Every structure is written in C-alpha cells, then in structure tokens.
Amino acid sequence: MTNITPLVLCGGSGTRLWPLSRKSYPKQFSPLMGQDSLFQQAATRLSGPGFGRPVVVTNAEFRFIVVEQLAAARIDPGAILIEPSGRNTAPAILAATLQLAAQDPQALILVAPSDHVVPQAQAFRDAVMAAVPAAKAGRIVTFGIQPDRPETGYGWLELSAPPRDGQTQPLLRFVEKPDAARAKAMLEAGTFLWNAGIFLFSAQTLLNAFAAHAPDLISPVADAVELAEVDLGFLRLAPEPWAKARDISIDYAVMEQAANLDVLPFSAGWSDLGDWDAVWREADARDGAGNVTHGEAVSIGCADSLLRSENEGQVVVGIGLQDMIAVAMPDAVLIAPRSRAQDVKQAVAVLKDTKARQAEHFPRDHRPWGWFETLALSDRFQVKRIVVKPGAALSLQSHVHRAEHWIVVSGTARVTVGGRVSLVSENQSVFIPLGEKHRLENPGKLPMVLIEVQTGAYLGEDDIVRYEDIYARR
Structure with a gap:
C-alpha cells in the first residue's frame, strides 16, 4: 500500500481574519468552521489508509498547541520541526524533506497548509491517490482548484487544455494574483485553476529540484537539520545556519522554474479561508436572508452579513446590515463591508504602527x-x-x-x-x-x-x- 507522509505547514498569522486570528494565536488553531480547529481538520483529512504519521513544521510558540490539538484529534504525529525564525515555505519544506529523505529518498511527501477548508475529505484523499503514479515517476504534482468566480485573492495555474478532474496534466505556468479583469478572462477561458499551494512529490525529486533551482538554500538548511537538537520530543532546527537561508516561498524558489510539474484538478470544494468574506461564503448555516451568525449574535433586518461573537456573554446585534462583517472579541471589534474583507490586514498594520497590543496578541x-x-x-x-x-x-x-x-x-x-x-x-x-x-x-x-x-x-x-x-x- 502507498504510504504518503503528510507535511503540514503550521506557521503564518492570518492577518486578514483579525481580530480572531493574530500572530500569537493564528487562524489555524481556531474552530472557524465546525467544532475542530482548521489544523485539526487538516491533520484528520490527511490520515487513514495510505497516509503515514504527519510531520509538522511550526515555531516554538505554537509547539505545545500543535501537540495538544493533535492529541485531541487522536492523531499521533511523526517529527515536529521547530523553526528558529520564520523563513517562508521553501526552507521549511526543504528541512522536512531532508529529514525524511535521510530515512527513505523515495518517500512520498504531501505538502499541505494547515488552515484550508476541504468539505469533502474523502474526495481529496482520492485525488491525492490519483496523483501518486505521477509523483512516483518523478513529477511534482500540484493540486489546482476548479474556480467558480473571478477571484483576485488567489494565484492561478494555467493548463494547456481544459482540466480533467482526477487526472494529472502538465502545468504551463503559474499566474500571480490577477486584477479583476484578468481574473474574469481566466475564468472564462476554462484552462485555469486556482493555486492551492498543495504539492505531492518524492523526497529525491524535490531535492533534485532544489539543487537545480535554489542550490544556495541546501547548505544552510541541511546544516540546520544536521545540528538540530531534540527537545521534549521536538526537533529544534539549529538557529545559526537557519538564519543564513533566504526568506523565500516554495513557488518562487523552485516551483515556478521546474519543468516537471503536473496539475491534479480538484472540484469537490476548497477554500483557503483567507478572509471574512470566505468564512461567510463557506458557512453551511445561513438564515433566509443569507446571514451567518456565530456565538451570541442576533440579526434584525440584515441580509448577506456575517455576525460573530467570540466571547461568552458578549452579544452582537446587527440591525439593517447589508453585506457586512461584524466580529466582536473581548478586546477588539471589526466592522467592515464584505467587499473590503481583503483590507483587514491594513487595520492590523495601522494597529502595529500605534503599538496596540491587539494587533498581534490574543486576549x-x-x-x-x-x-x-x-x-x-x-x-x-x-x-x-x-x-x-x-x-x-x-x-x-x-x-x-x-x-x-x-x-x-x-x-x-x-x-x-x-x-x-x-x-x-x-x-x-x-x-x-x-x-x-x-x-x-x-x-x-x-x-x-x-x-x-x-x-x-x-x-x-x-x-x-x-x-x-x-x-x-x-
């Protein structure tokens, strides 16, 4: 049976979901959709027949939260790598790949962020298994999401032919986040998918790709892994060599330059839950006027709005709101049109400039x-x-x-x-x-x-x- 090691990336601050998501306790650890956190949902989705114990890359501040939430989900982790500092996804993925390659160079690795929503978990697992032959053949497989709107908040993937669900196809190129007109044109073309940032490959295939396209990262990251210290069951990467690695994403460092990329189209539902509008859009329970409420929230004459109270005993009341977001925490309240959801990160930047504790610290x-x-x-x-x-x-x-x-x-x-x-x-x-x-x-x-x-x-x-x-x- 195929044994795929999930590599779960568990960093990031999710500033567009402020005030619920902050640097000290980001969105992946919160139960934004359902009873389990997004991190728990991701780990559960990547478990079962064909999947090994997950490897997690996180930072020191989150290491005990990771262990606690995995235990609550009844998932026994493999290695938990601790980054001394955030260096983006390329060094993080390379470090875990080097660690796994030392045990088996042909190990299949599935890289997945910890903060995505995939409602149909079994359909996603089936898609991963459909990509296994290509990964074993030396291809790097990325998973493209069938778009249903001209989204400007995602990167896109271009194919040479219309996507065939469940079948790998060669990738022509990555497309940066487009403007509205370009997004509309790509949606209508029918040969573009959203970039989910999920990859399947063998350890040796990815190491070869780093050697070809980002060789400068190999030495400092390899040294950080070789000199890593075991600490209470965690693997602390060595800080001195780690600091010498470039701060760069896996897309920029390797994927956009590699010639052996395939795409596995996936159309069974996905969201990176990148802002409050996405939370409203992905919610199952809505009233007759399209409102989504959470906690002690009351809607009176509102339409297509999101009302959330994140604190017991704190009531949020919306009256006559149309296409609005209202999120109340004990120490901060966000009010914004849904159309401005992407701009919430600007509020975080302003609060950081004024040294407001609410910018990064959870109550x-x-x-x-x-x-x-x-x-x-x-x-x-x-x-x-x-x-x-x-x-x-x-x-x-x-x-x-x-x-x-x-x-x-x-x-x-x-x-x-x-x-x-x-x-x-x-x-x-x-x-x-x-x-x-x-x-x-x-x-x-x-x-x-x-x-x-x-x-x-x-x-x-x-x-x-x-x-x-x-x-x-x-």
Whole structure:
C-alpha cells in the first residue's frame, strides 16, 4: 500500500481574519468552521489508509498547541520541526524533506497548509491517490482548484487544455494574483485553476529540484537539520545556519522554474479561508436572508452579513446590515463591508504602527500548562484569570518588580512559596511576596482555575526569572 507522509505547514498569522486570528494565536488553531480547529481538520483529512504519521513544521510558540490539538484529534504525529525564525515555505519544506529523505529518498511527501477548508475529505484523499503514479515517476504534482468566480485573492495555474478532474496534466505556468479583469478572462477561458499551494512529490525529486533551482538554500538548511537538537520530543532546527537561508516561498524558489510539474484538478470544494468574506461564503448555516451568525449574535433586518461573537456573554446585534462583517472579541471589534474583507490586514498594520497590543496578541495567552487572560489592568495592578491543565505546572520562578495574590476559584492548587509547599483549595488564597521563588501546579484531574492579582511598578510578562521548567522554555 502507498504510504504518503503528510507535511503540514503550521506557521503564518492570518492577518486578514483579525481580530480572531493574530500572530500569537493564528487562524489555524481556531474552530472557524465546525467544532475542530482548521489544523485539526487538516491533520484528520490527511490520515487513514495510505497516509503515514504527519510531520509538522511550526515555531516554538505554537509547539505545545500543535501537540495538544493533535492529541485531541487522536492523531499521533511523526517529527515536529521547530523553526528558529520564520523563513517562508521553501526552507521549511526543504528541512522536512531532508529529514525524511535521510530515512527513505523515495518517500512520498504531501505538502499541505494547515488552515484550508476541504468539505469533502474523502474526495481529496482520492485525488491525492490519483496523483501518486505521477509523483512516483518523478513529477511534482500540484493540486489546482476548479474556480467558480473571478477571484483576485488567489494565484492561478494555467493548463494547456481544459482540466480533467482526477487526472494529472502538465502545468504551463503559474499566474500571480490577477486584477479583476484578468481574473474574469481566466475564468472564462476554462484552462485555469486556482493555486492551492498543495504539492505531492518524492523526497529525491524535490531535492533534485532544489539543487537545480535554489542550490544556495541546501547548505544552510541541511546544516540546520544536521545540528538540530531534540527537545521534549521536538526537533529544534539549529538557529545559526537557519538564519543564513533566504526568506523565500516554495513557488518562487523552485516551483515556478521546474519543468516537471503536473496539475491534479480538484472540484469537490476548497477554500483557503483567507478572509471574512470566505468564512461567510463557506458557512453551511445561513438564515433566509443569507446571514451567518456565530456565538451570541442576533440579526434584525440584515441580509448577506456575517455576525460573530467570540466571547461568552458578549452579544452582537446587527440591525439593517447589508453585506457586512461584524466580529466582536473581548478586546477588539471589526466592522467592515464584505467587499473590503481583503483590507483587514491594513487595520492590523495601522494597529502595529500605534503599538496596540491587539494587533498581534490574543486576549487569551496560551501556554503549555494552560492559558491566562487579563481581566483588569491599570497603574500598578493587574487581575488575571489563570487556567492550569490537569497534571500541569508553571515554572519555578520569581519576579523583580511585582508581588502576587492567588485565589483558587475551582480545583486544588499545589503551591510552592520559598521552601514551603501547600495545597490551596477553592475559596482559599496565598500571597507571593516580591522576589520570592514560587511555583503553581495542578495535581488534580480537572482544570484548576484561579484569580491572580498582581501589584507592583512593572507588570510585563518579561518580568520572570525561571529556575526550573518542565517544558524547557528558553
């Protein structure tokens, strides 16, 4: 039986889906469509007969989220490669390919982003299997999506003849994101497909393509893999050689120059969910007026609009809206016409220029031990809600500028303060003096929730001196 190794790319910030998607917690980890996150859906879609354990390329900030979400989806991963810094898709794909080629140069690898939506998973798996003979024959197969509109937000693929679903065909050329007139002409021509950024190839075939078209990437990436360190089951690529690799996409580095590319047309539904208009378009549940609501959202006299509340207890009410987007988070609200969905990234850029925290940071900060969120922040004090997973523990740490007061809301905490260890139950509290070494653990089988009150001259997250950490954070 064919054994294909999925290579799931799990970086990116998804700025056009702000405020739900941000640099600290991007769209692939959110349940935008259904109960599972986009990342979980991608990993599940690329599993089953004919598929091996997925290899994931991500960064250090997301590594524990990746493991947690794969475990929740009951998927056992293969290697999880940690990029020291973002260098775009070409170095990431090359690193994973080198790692897999060391075990089997003829290994078949399927590269797929982690943030796409494919409603018919089995149809996609069938399409992948249909591309296997071409990949085994030394071709690089990309998957082209049958277009249904003159989309300007995607790159396109040109074929020499009308596409035949389920059959590979030679690729003539890649086409950059077009303007509206060019997109309309390509749609009408019938020989163009959308570029999904999904590729199937053998490891040796891709290494040959890098040697021919981007040889300068091989040495630094190979060194980063050779000098990589195993850390808590993750493979940390070496930062010094990695920094010497060009920041370039796989399309620019290799694919647009390679002569051995085929296309497998796919028409069973796909979206990169690149903006809020795509979320509205792909939603299954709409009311009679074409509105899509999520969470505590109410539509009154609206039409063809998207209304989302992402916070329990926060109600979004739309009245008389037409073709609008309204997305409410605890710390930010987006209102825009659906036709301007691509421009949301401009809002992120403006917020970054003003150093607004909302530009990149999620209101809920995820950590390997759980998460926390700020409930109140003012001069010299901050109030947080902290949730610690069963069996998890924060690092043994101290603070230079702040003291802390912990009140357990539910569960039981094992608390270390100085040389004293005690159990703190619901409605009990403990005080952490400034400068004192301390640790918080959850010895129970249910999440433990507490309220933390910080007081001091400086309350930033970088005011942490770590002495021990079971997650080996640096």
